Amino acid sequence: MAAQSPSFREFEYNPDAPPAIVGELTVGASGTIRVWQDGVELDLPTSGCQELDSTGKFAWSTVHLPQPLASREQFHWQMDDDQGAGDWGDLVRYVPGGDNMMPEPGQSGRYIHPV
Numbered sequence: 001m002a003a004q005s006p007s008f009r010e011f012e013y014n015p016d017a018p019p020a021i022v023g024e025l026t027v028g029a030s031g032t033i034r035v036w037q038d039g040v041e042l043d044l045p046t047s048g049c050q051e052l053d054s055t056g057k058f059a060w061s062t063v064h065l066p067q068p069l070a071s072r073e074q075f076h077w078q079m080d081d082d083q084g085a086g087d088w089g090d091l092v093r094y095v096p097g098g099d100n101m102m103p104e105p106g107q108s109g110r111y112i113h114p115v
Contacts, residue, residue: 009089009090009091009092010091010092010093010094011062011091011092011093011094012093012094012095012096013068013093013094013095013096015063018061018062018063019061019062020059020060020061020062021033021059021060021062021077021079021089021091022052022057022058022059023049023057023058023060023077023079023087023088023089024056024057024058024085024087025049025051025056025057025058025079025080025081025083025085025086025087026056026081026083026085027051027054027055027056028051028054029051029081029082029083029085030048030081030082031048031049031050031051031058031079031080031081032047032048032049032079032080032081033047033049033060033077033078033079033080034047034077034078034080035065035075035076035077036075036076036077037066037073037074037075037076038074042065042066044064044065045064046064047060048060049079058079058081060077060079062093065093068093068095070095071094071095071097072092072093072094072095073092073093073094074090074091074092075090075091075092075093076088076089076090077089077090077091
């Protein structure tokens with residue numbers, strides 16, 4: 001699955017098969033992405049986008065988004081290339097099971113309760 005611009009997409013959080021964000025930029029250019037959540041730009045571990053077979057469509061994996069902290073989260077993204085072209089979109093990530101998601105290791109207070 002891919003969240004393609006500029007439509008508003010919703011995708012299910014699945015760390016084993018993360019979808020990609022796909023934007024249209026200049027064929028043969030170098031693309032990068034910026035992502036915001038709640039109006040705050042995220043510090044991404046990688047922002048490089050890969051062109052798909054010289055089509056001008058560039059992809060970036062959502063595996064690089066932070067771990068979910070809520071059952072539904074909204075993001076805005078902007079993809080730009082070194083030729084001045086840009087693309088953007090919005091998406092919602094949801095976690096199956098709602099707010100009953102398994103906590104990350106080290107967050108034992110969320111799942112170990114005193115008797």
